Amino acid sequence: MSTFAVPSELESEIDELISHYPEKRSASLMLLHAVQEHFGWVSKDAIEWIAAKLELKPINIFELVTFYPMFRQEPAGKYQFKVCRTLSCALGGSDKLFKHLCGKFSLDAHKHGLQTTKDGRFSVEFVECLASCGTAPVMMCNEGFYEGVTNAKADEIVTKCSA
Amino acid sequence: MPQEYRLILKHADQPGYTPDIDCYLKHGGYGALKKVLALKPRDLGEGKTQSPQEFIREEVKLSGLRGRGGAGFSAGLKWSFVDRKGGKPIYLICNADESEPGTFKDRQIIHKDPHQLVEGMILSCWANDVKLAYIYIRGEMPEGAKLLNKALKEARERKFLGKDILGSGYDLEIHVHRGAGAYICGEETGLIESLEGKRAYPRIKPPYFPAVLGLYMCPTIVNNVETLCHVTHIVNMGGAEYAKLGTPNNTGTRIVSLSGDVKKPGYFEVEVGKATIGELINDPAFGGGLRDGRKLQAIIPGGSSSKVLKAGEKFKLKKKNKDGEMAIVETDLLDLPYDFDSLMGAGTMSGSGAIIVIDDSRDIVDCLANLAEFYAHESCGQCTPCREGSLWMNKALHRMTHGEGRKADADYLLHIAQNIQGRTICAFGEACAWPVLSFVKKFKPEFEARGAADEAKRKGAGTSQKFAAHPDQQT
Ligand SMILES: Cc1cc2nc3c(=O)[nH]c(=O)nc-3n(C[C@H](O)[C@H](O)[C@H](O)COP(=O)(O)O)c2cc1C
Ligand code: SF4
């Protein structure tokens, strides 16, 4: 038996979310968000729990986790940096910003996908257009949004996280 | 000289304007809702009456409002396709997925004036007998989702939303639904699948037109954030008065997102067609021109999926000449009025209203390679031409930008792109093929030279061709 436990506040939040839809299955994405926000990632047990909650098969949830880029099947760093890679940000120097962050955290700037530092504190990844192309380059740190990010500004943001 | 005309963003950047309901109410908010709820059925004579809902739908038609999400389709016409006789519930979904590269206008509305969207949605739902609606917001806008949830809660507390709205007997509920990082969720049928809790695989049309077989196979209206906001202003002004804004068949205002190589990137709300592309890029009121010493190389006029325009291009447009007669007028790229029809006339589209400027310091092959990577990442994978083609185009462009190109890659790219468009379930096929087709066709010498230089380098270094020609190319 799995030891996966959902605290009662989270479960009541989840029940509220399910009530927003005439069909339970529609709540899948919102439940995945809620679970990932709470636990930091989506485990196999979490997938099974959500499926049971929505009266679905685990595959119905698993196929969402593998389709939607925001869901993770492993923990990410405490601070996750998402740097926009797409054209307007590229013209605004996102490549330099990404390399700078990778350098700072001793990660490989040429590797694809999410990378996390060994101590589990920081993750960095390139993402596609974040809908703020006029203030390129932009990035997110967890839910925070940062515009016109120079290397110096990135350093400040990282220092604030580490404090 | 053209100026901004702020209708949607009238208050958004004013000092002290906040996203809460009291601020919105102080500025006349929810006045349009009170106005429609007080409407009485109209006597059309000969025993015919028109319901207040029908009246507002007619006003939206009269306004000429065209969708601001990408396709520029008439909002009034879209609403008229809704199956109202079948007896199934009608749903409305606000498309707040804003993920077309270059576009950042819906973000401004959601963050700075969320109640304007909520009111526009309530009006649109009321006019279409909708009882349940959703805002599908992209996953990477957590802050926006919170602001919208707060706005909806405030609206519920004031009886603008929920059961028996302002005592009218009309019930409506709106919920926020978050996406999770997939661009294809912006495509309306992909969005519907995603809202049903599935992978965002677009549905084939026919038969799955949302107006007939949408969410839960019920009639569904999908409109963009900005489109829905305009409905509030149409109700306030009246459709005919609204239609005086902008230009014929391109009415109202629209928010233009300007990014890339200009001095002052940003968003500008203008009357549709009253400013040219050149003015939007160069005027001090807008983009302020290119950086000093730089010249224009290319413009992506309507989000990354629109066909690129090359500096110096001329187009033959049907326009009124000096004597007021319709004539074919040769128009320079910079003199193109920024509206739906002129850009279509120039062989491209105004799409999501996003202009990306590329100056002469940029390598055009790099620019296309960047976009190809986006499309390769975002194809949902249902249709073979799109799934494979977007990857092949990305691969070819990747090698061209990593010293492994060939002169023949230019034609190879065109060949793949031509085999995607028109052969797929959804318009993503065109969205990924058009940039490649237009960039490579218009900048062919640049693409061929880049490949040829790599070939020469490999020959000089005595290495063999690293990539064998693709079977498709051995003609
Ligand atoms: C690949 C693709 C992506 C799209 N992305 C968006 C988007 O992010 N936001 C949006 O409003 N419309 C997007 N659309 C257009 C929608 O399918 C739909 O036409 C639009 O939401 C309708 O609203 P409107 O008539 O108010 O413009 C996209 C279309 C395609 C083919
Ligand atoms: S065209 Fe591409 S994105 Fe659209 S359904 Fe087919 S594979 Fe998916």
Ligand code: FES
């Ligand atoms: S390209 Fe980076 S936010 Fe749009």
